[in-house]
Amino acid sequence: MKPNKRVEVIQLNDVMDAMLERAGVENQEYTGPTQMHKLLHILKKEQTIYNTVFHELIRQVSVDCADRGELLSKIRERYVQMLDQIARQMIDFYKDLVTQRVMDQRILQELYNFKTVIEELTRELCLVRAHDMKLTKEAEKAHRDLAEALLDAEKNAKIIEEYHDLYTLQRGRMENDIKQLMAEKDIWSSATYDLALKVIERNRVILAKRLYLNEKGWSRYAKHFIILLSNRDTSDLAMLQKLTHKWTDLVSKFRHEVEGNEESTRKKLQIVKDGLMKWQQFFRDNKKCVSPDKGNIFESVLPDFKLWLKTLNEDRDKFTGDFLVAKYDSLKIIKYLQENWSDIGLGIFRRHKSMDGEIPPEQQQMEEIIKSIGRLYKEFELRINGDNGSAKIITSVISSLDFCCFKMENQEFPEMLLKEQEELNEKTSEMISQLDALLNIIGTVPQYLDTDSGSVLEAQIFNMIQKWHQNIGNEINNSNTELQRHMDELHISMIKWMVYLLILMVPDFTDKDTLPKLEEASAEKRDLGVAKLELDATALARKLSRYSSYLNSCCKGMLTAMALNMGSNLQKNPAKELYDLNKMKDIIKKLIEPKISLSFNEDEEESMEDKKFEKEQEEEEEKPSTSTEKEKRIRFIEEDENVYSRTPSGADTLSSWRESANQGTLAPKYLEAMAVIEHMQDKLIEIGNRARLAEEKFDDVNERLHYSLIRNKELEKELEEVLMKSREKETEEGEGEEQEGEREEKKEEEEEEMNSVENSSKPPKKGSQRRESIINSKPRTRAKSNNKIKPKQHP
Numbered sequence: 001m002k003p004n005k006r007v008e009v010i011q012l013n014d015v016m017d018a019m020l021e022r023a024g025v026e027n028q029e030y031t032g033p034t035q036m037h038k039l040l041h042i043l044k045k046e047q048t049i050y051n052t053v054f055h056e057l058i059r060q061v062s063v064d065c066a067d068r069g070e071l072l073s074k075i076r077e078r079y080v081q082m083l084d085q086i087a088r089q090m091i092d093f094y095k096d097l098v099t100q101r102v103m104d105q106r107i108l109q110e111l112y113n114f115k116t117v118i119e120e121l122t123r124e125l126c127l128v129r130a131h132d133m134k135l136t137k138e139a140e141k142a143h144r145d146l147a148e149a150l151l152d153a154e155k156n157a158k159i160i161e162e163y164h165d166l167y168t169l170q171r172g173r174m175e176n177d178i179k180q181l182m183a184e185k186d187i188w189s190s191a192t193y194d195l196a197l198k199v200i201e202r203n204r205v206i207l208a209k210r211l212y213l214n215e216k217g218w219s220r221y222a223k224h225f226i227i228l229l230s231n232r233d234t235s236d237l238a239m240l241q242k243l244t245h246k247w248t249d250l251v252s253k254f255r256h257e258v259e260g261n262e263e264s265t266r267k268k269l270q271i272v273k274d275g276l277m278k279w280q281q282f283f284r285d286n287k288k289c290v291s292p293d294k295g296n297i298f299e300s301v302l303p304d305f306k307l308w309l310k311t312l313n314e315d316r317d318k319f320t321g322d323f324l325v326a327k328y329d330s331l332k333i334i335k336y337l338q339e340n341w342s343d344i345g346l347g348i349f350r351r352h353k354s355m356d357g358e359i360p361p362e363q364q365q366m367e368e369i370i371k372s373i374g375r376l377y378k379e380f381e382l383r384i385n386g387d388n389g390s391a392k393i394i395t396s397v398i399s400s401l402d403f404c405c406f407k408m409e410n411q412e413f414p415e416m417l418l419k420e421q422e423e424l425n426e427k428t429s430e431m432i433s434q435l436d437a438l439l440n441i442i443g444t445v446p447q448y449l450d451t452d453s454g455s456v457l458e459a460q461i462f463n464m465i466q467k468w469h470q471n472i473g474n475e476i477n478n479s480n481t482e483l484q485r486h487m488d489e490l491h492i493s494m495i496k497w498m499v500y501l502l503i504l505m506v507p508d509f510t511d512k513d514t515l516p517k518l519e520e521a522s523a524e525k526r527d528l529g530v531a532k533l534e535l536d537a538t539a540l541a542r543k544l545s546r547y548s549s550y551l552n553s554c555c556k557g558m559l560t561a562m563a564l565n566m567g568s569n570l571q572k573n574p575a576k577e578l579y580d581l582n583k584m585k586d587i588i589k590k591l592i593e594p595k596i597s598l599s600f601n602e603d604e605e606e607s608m609e610d611k612k613f614e615k616e617q618e619e620e621e622e623k624p625s626t627s628t629e630k631e632k633r634i635r636f637i638e639e640d641e642n643v644y645s646r647t648p649s650g651a652d653t654l655s656s657w658r659e660s661a662n663q664g665t666l667a668p669k670y671l672e673a674m675a676v677i678e679h680m681q682d683k684l685i686e687i688g689n690r691a692r693l694a695e696e697k698f699d700d701v702n703e704r705l706h707y708s709l710i711r712n713k714e715l716e717k718e719l720e721e722v723l724m725k726s727r728e729k730e731t732e733e734g735e736g737e738e739q740e741g742e743r744e745e746k747k748e749e750e751e752e753e754m755n756s757v758e759n760s761s762k763p764p765k766k767g768s769q770r771r772e773s774i775i776n777s778k779p780r781t782r783a784k785s786n787n788k789i790k791p792k793q794h795p
Contacts, residue, residue: 012056019049040087047083051076142726153719160712167705174698181691188684211501214587215494218548221584222487225555226480228577229351232558233476236344240472243341244465250334251376255458258327258383262443265315265390269442272308272397273435279304280428302408309401316394319386327384331377338373342366348472351554352479355546362471369464376457379445388445393438400431483554486547494544497536504529548588555581 058072279301317323349363382388404427504526559577567575 008060012053012060016049016053019052020046040090043083043087047080051080139726142722146722146726149715149719149722153715156712156715160708163705163708167701170701171698174694174701177694178691178698181687181694185684185687185691188680188687191680211498215491215498218584218587219487219491221580221587222548222551225551225581225584226483226487229483229555229558230476230480233348233351233480236348237469237473237476240341240344240348241469243337243344244469247334247337247341248462248465250330250337251458254330254334254380255455257330258380259443261318262383265318266439266442268311268315269435269439272311273432273439275304275308276428276432276435280425280432283425283428302405305401305405305408309398309405312394312398312401316391316398319384319391319394324385331380331384335377338370342370345472347557348476351558352475353553355550360475362468362475365464365468365471369461369468372457372461372464376461379457382445383443389441390438393434393441397431397434397438400427400434403427483551490540490544490547493540497533497540500529500536501533504533544588548584552581552585 054072054076058076061072062070345366346363349360349366352360354360385391386394404424407424559581563575563578
């Protein structure tokens with residue numbers, strides 16, 4: 001090797017400057033995350049340049065001396081290692097510095113958070129202290145309120161006890177008074193009734209008595225049949241609701257079964273359709289690859305077609321055979337149940353026609369419901385037997401699948417493969433279109449697409465039935481109320497008519513101090529009264545006949561069914577109700593018989609005979625009688641069914657006091673009887689007024705006691721609420737021993753105050769109780785004495 005020249009050293013210097021200059025420009029363009037990264041980048045670049053230049057210098061120097069070159073090379077390597085170590089240590093130092101900074105920031109953040117938490121806790125502690133002070137004040141106030149409430153409750157309890165004692169005393173007095181008044185009322189009523197019977201028998205007004213008894217029997221029978229009708233309506237309505245509820249459950253269950261079968265069929269048909277579309281696409285994609293040399297390509301398709309054929313045959317069997325028979329049996333049970341509640345509804349409507357024979361509107365509503373139900377039944381039948389078009393389409397698809405399977409199994413000529421493939425492709429397209437139509441038809445009925453069907457129709461029917469139930473209940477209540485109202489009106493009208501009849505039939509009496517009425521005026525007044533009575537009787541008879549025939553039509557079918565049922569159960573006297581109904585008819589016939597005018601004429605004839613007989617009797621009284629033998633009498637029944645007694649000569653032995661009353665010369669015993677009757681009537685009115693006043697006082701006192709009891713219950717509830725609140729507040733308190741000691745001292749002071757208040761309130765109570773016992777003992781002794789005297793007065 002030749003020694004290096006000075007030119008090479010100069011060139012090396014220029015190269016080094018150029019490389020350093022280029023490295024400086026690159027370092028300016030480099031932007032690291034930190035200054036440390038930029039410094040290390042510059043150091044690496046310059047180290048690379050210095051290493052290259054150093055290597056060239058070593059080569060130039062080691063030309064003359066190899067040992068010098070090795071030493072320089074060793075020094076260069078050590079220098080490079082030292083610089084690398086410095087760089088690594090600087091990087092580690094920087095990482096430690098960054099880590100320390102992050103830790104310092106985190107520590108500062110934790111300190112800040114800790115300071116914030118301390119401030120928040122301090123604020124909450126202040127709030128808790130304020131709340132504690134507030135609760136303490138509220139607890140003290142609650143204790144004071146509780147003490148006041150206890151005092152008020154004790155006062156109210158004392159007042160209530162006093163009211164109760166007073167009420168008991170007053171109630172006992174009033175009960176004794178009412179018993180006494182009722183006893184007096186019963187005595188006067190019985191006496192008045194006996195006197196009235198004597199007057200009726202004396203004046204021979206037996207027709208009024210018979211009318212009264214017939215009217216009483218009719219009203220009793222009418223009430224009985226109205227109650228029977230109401231009870232039967234209630235039981236039929238309950239049975240109707242039960243049967244319709246059961247019917248709706250069966251219909252819903254049947255619909256769910258039909259929809260479940262249709263859904264399973266729909267899924268199977270969708271699987272068949274997807275498979276056909278898959279194989280059709282396969283044939284279209286591999287149409288060009290088909291050749292007679294490849295053999296029968298339908299061997300992979302044939303198992304799927306056979307499986308689909310089996311599946312569709314199973315679905316077709318659902319439209320025939322035992323499955324269809326089972327569905328029809330379920331539908332027959334539903335129809336039978338629907339016929340049962342329809343018959344019950346018709347029975348109710350037959351019993352509740354209007355008096356004009358009009359059908360209630362609920363029957364038309366039931367007919368509309370039955371019409372909708374018939375359409376629902378028809379829809380179910382079409383869906384279960386496949387007459388909606390599903391059975392026909394499934395049969396067509398099965399025949400097409402059978403044809404395709406036959407073609408695939410019997411492929412004899414390979415050269416006909418392409419033609420058969422096209423034919424099968426057409427059949428597949430046809431089956432896919434049929435399956436689409438079948439999927440649209442399943443679950444629907446094409447005949448009823450324009451109207452509501454399926455679940456919508458079922459929901460409408462259920463809503464109609466629910467409204468129908470409400471309307472039937474209202475109709476039954478209104479009809480029974482109307483029946484009772486008409487019966488009450490007829491009852492009051494007949495009683496008024498009979499009272500007016502009795503007033504007309506009994507003769508008028510005149511006092512000796514009053515002037516007798518003119519015969520013409522009295523006759524005219526009597527004729528007007530008779531005419532008015534006949535007109536009222538005609539109108540009342542018409543109403544009574546119409547109402548009775550209506551009630552008979554309402555109850556006859558019901559009573560016949562009850563009699564048959566009781567007869568089938570071997571019960572005693574099954575036709576009793578029918579016999580009572582016929583008895584009510586007989587009573588109506590007796591009430592409506594036109595014998596009123598005849599009775600008036602007979603009464604007038606009897607009064608004339610009585611006048612003649614009275615004159616004869618007066619003449620006989622003036623003459624002294626020496627005969628001691630009793631006259632013979634004949635008793636006989638005339639046309640008005642009244643019993644009369646006469647002497648054999650034809651003269652009536654019973655004298656009438658009508659003429660004497662008209663002339664003002666009435667016998668003294670009859671005047672006494674009339675005075676007794678008037679006195680008894682006044683007494684009855686007075687006793688009724690006293691009884692009414694006593695009942696009003698009793699109701700007033702009872703109402704006051706009821707109010708005081710309610711107020712006592714309210715005070716007890718308020719006391720319990722205050723006690724519960726105080727207990728809850730005491731459990732929430734968590735104060736120290738000093739506060740507890742203070743509270744205990746306060747409680748002891750309050751208890752001492754309450755005890756002192758109780759002790760101060762006890763003596764007046766004892767005194768008041770003693771006074772009340774002394775006061776109450778007096779009326780009790782009086783009542784006992786009255787009870788002892790009463791049996792002596794009324795043996």
